[in-house]
Amino acid sequence: MKSIQIEDDLYHFIASQTQDIGESASDILRRLVMPESLLNTAQDNSVKETKVYTIDSDVSDVQSTEPTCQASAVFAELEGQQLQAIPKMVERWLLVLSIIHKHHSQQFSKVLSMSGRNRTYFATDKDTLLATGSSTNPKNVPDSVYWVITNNNTAKKINMLKGVAEQVGFNLSEVEELIKIFAPELI
Structure with missing residues (x-):
């Protein structure tokens, strides 16, 4: 290619x-x-x-050069998912992360550098995330080796999703489009 x-x-x-x-x-x-x-x-x-x-x-x-960003492939797959029909934001969020991983598997490892003041957001095992706090509630990003903390409010999930999109190469307008697809009721 x-x-x-x-x-x-x-x-x-x-x-x-x-x-x-x-x-x-x-x-x-x-x-x-x-x-x-x-x-x-x-x-x-x-x-x-x-x-x-x-x-x-x-x-x-x-x-x-490095692999190119496949934002259009992510958007195309998300269109068929009917995200608004998924009532739990954490399930919706994990699905979006999984689709981003599917189309950006090589770049996705960059998310391992994402962290907050006291927490690591992503890891390749559950125990690493459990060690960063008592209520991280780590979950596996479906179809990947990555784990993510899920005990965050929706605003924090949106910020983390923006960070993931930027890490894999989405430009600013693509990041905004991703957030609109993920949580249109909050935009």
Whole structure:
């Protein structure tokens, strides 16, 4: 897989062209710009690579870089979840964290640095979080090795979610959109 850096307006246009939940940016661009004859050939000869590249418009060479933020994939998956139907904020919050982890598994380890005055917020085991306070109520982030403290009010959960989104690479407008999806009744 290769990655290119694009301006925000172009990114938002591409994301707005999504037709199916979970459709990747590559699928959207392929549909929009590739002639049908090339599309069939590309699918037949496709070889998936795991390296990620950035093409800088000022430089003609290709440079390896960190994985790109997949905010649009997170949003697409969240749309199908009907979050407002989940009455317990902690369950809703764990689901959102799980989806972010699913699409940003390499960057998600950065959340381990998040902490408050007296508490560690994330760890890779329950005991680490229990050791930071008597009422942390740690829970596993579903489908991950990460644990998070859950004994916080909704405002604190929102702040922690903002921090997680920033850690994995969401830009400011994407962070705001994530919070609107997570807790529209509080915005």
